[in-house]
Amino acid sequence: MKSKTRPIVGIDLGTTNSAIAWIQEGKPAIVSSPKRERIIPSVVHIDTRGQVLVGQDAVGSKIAMPSRTISAIKRHMGSEEPLSIADQMLLPEEISSLILKELKGFVATTFPDETAIEAVITVPAYFTDAQRRATKRAGELAGFVVERIINEPTAAALAFGLGKPDQTGHILVYDLGGGTFDVSVVEMYSGILEVKASAGNNLLGGEDFDWLLLDYMAEHVVAEYGVDPRLDLRAKTLLKEKAEETKKLLSMSERVDVSIPLLCFKDKDPIGLAIEITRVQFEAMIDDLLRETTELVTRALADAHLLPTDINEVLLVGGSTRIPKVRELIRDIFEMEPRTDVDPDETVALGAAVQAGIKSGELTAESLISTDVAPFSMGISVLHQIGASMRSDWFSVIIPRNTTIPVTRTEQYHTSSDGQRAVSIEIYQGESEQAKENYSLGEFMLEGIPANLAGEEAIDVTFSYNINGILEVAAKCVSNGKEMHISVHDQLQRDSEEEFSQSLERIHQALANSRLFDDEFDFDDEEMDITVEADDEFLSANRSLASLIDEAKLAVAKGQRLVSALDELAAKNLLQQVDQVLQLLENPEVTSLRNALDDLVDMLIDYDMEGED
Secondary structure, eight states, X not given: OOOSSSOEEEEEEOSSEEEEEEEETTEEEEOOOTTOOSSEEOEEEEOTTSOEEETHHHHTTTTTOGGGEEEOGGGGTTOOSOEXXXXXXXXXXXXXXXXXXXXXXXXXXXXXXOSOEEEEEEEOTTOOHHHHHHHHHHHHHTTEEXXXXXXXXXXXXXXXXXXXXXXXXXXXXXXXXXXXXXXXXXXXXXXXXXXXXXXXXXXXSHHHHHHHHHHHHHHHHHHHHSOOGGGSHHHHHHHHHHHHHHHHHTTTOSEEEEEEEEEEEETTEEEEEEEEEEHHHHHHHHHHHHHHHHHHHHHHHHHTTOOGGGOOEEEEESGGGGSHHHXXXXXXXXXXXXXXXXXXXXXXXXXXXXXXXXXXXTTGGGTOEEEEEOSSOEEEEEEEEETTEEEEEEEEEEEOTTOEESEEEEEEEEOOSTTOOEEEEEEEESSOSBGGGSEEEEEEEEEOOOOOSTTOSEEEEEEEEOTTSOEEEEEEETTTOOEEEEEHIIIIISOOHHHHHHHHHHHHHHHHHHOOSOGGGOOOGGGXXXXXXXXXXXXXXXXXXXXXXXXXXXXXXXXXHHGGGSOHHHHHHHHHHHHHHHHHHHSOOHHHHHHHHHHHHHHHHHHHHHHHO
């Protein structure tokens, strides 16, 4: 890809999976990983040497070392609460930056002479200001230049609209991903994509379906054995993995046999899970959540002043739209089949690449233009008279939700008390009539107002919201021209150099604290294997703790694979030993771990040899 300026890519930073794309020969294309993966799981693992594993390699560590592995980090974006990973505390955007850094590695070798790669990163349409800021910061921590954040449904519409300058009509984008749901109504005409309305829920997606399945499985174990596997971290992780697998299988089959030979223990006796789950049962579990998505579809249509019959195409985006019930609901509402020629896992990344191409000039000839809307109402807190009484903390909306952006709006207010010389401008976004129930974007003081009777001094408040999500707020005293203004983007979104440096330091410290030996002793896990021969080197008492931990992880993985081929007594003995090693891995100490590992390896040798007889 040759850009007229610096290189630029599009990124879908998803709850479950992530992808990166760029423009090649005038078309958006997914950039595959070195292992030829077009999408990678949004999972991060920090091993005992401080090495970061992202994607499928990290997925394999979720059961063996759950305290060092994090998934679905997107659901925490915007939170100021740090999360624990590898005994370190990192903010959600700092963990997300590790995923983005992995994606950056897919394209970095193509631009060896470039010091900066720009990125357009997508977010759910209903992400708040804080969540958008956190996403932007994650990209910057990963080394990208991030000047554009766009909504995921808008990106999907861009991918669909590229090369169709003559197509007209209304498109509904139904985006049900791993952790979020968005719906947008888009009008296409003369190469222009205009978003008319958006609605959504940032905590509704495939993850919620997984947890409902997990609870169903766990309750079956509780009913049969009186033990709750959700209280055991390893068992809970196994159930979560099995739930996700079952969900996917139920999109292809009417019923699925779910089997976990050894899930956990009760009084040192092994407990397994063996049940059948039907598609009908699964659909009943998720019915309320799917109904909520249809209610949001109805709301978006109403905000766009359209009926279902006004929609010409329905695009399904996000892996969870593969669930047959989703397609059934769409058919019920719109009396048409949704588009099936658009890959639900890749569309958003491809659309982000289209936006990147437009920004860089790569797609100028396509004459494709997109507009978007403000997902939330924005305004200020004021006094409001209701009947004979005054109500404080009233949310006065200046820019209503679903207003096409960029937009500038001005509303006039008046002083509320005699002799008032200043007013506080408190800025919020949200839909509640009570200002403090909405999300605060900041505040500032306008001083220098002439002393006068209550209501005699007029204050003009102007909101300007541009395509990049930058909100500028100005307050002006009409009588003397005294004015104050702030850019909410400048105040809240541009992290200071000090804060940025602190984040980088936390990431580096987390990795440094996990390194238990020098890089010169580093080796690749994939080059190691547990053998069935007990040699002196493997049993040596001089092994470093780091290599001991790596060997333990491999032995645990081998034990978990081997157990399904053993009889009940052997499986029980092996899993008890695996469980002991897993517990020691959480807080490793050389002698105890070595002894437990040696016992486990002995068992692996014995059982592996029995399996060969």
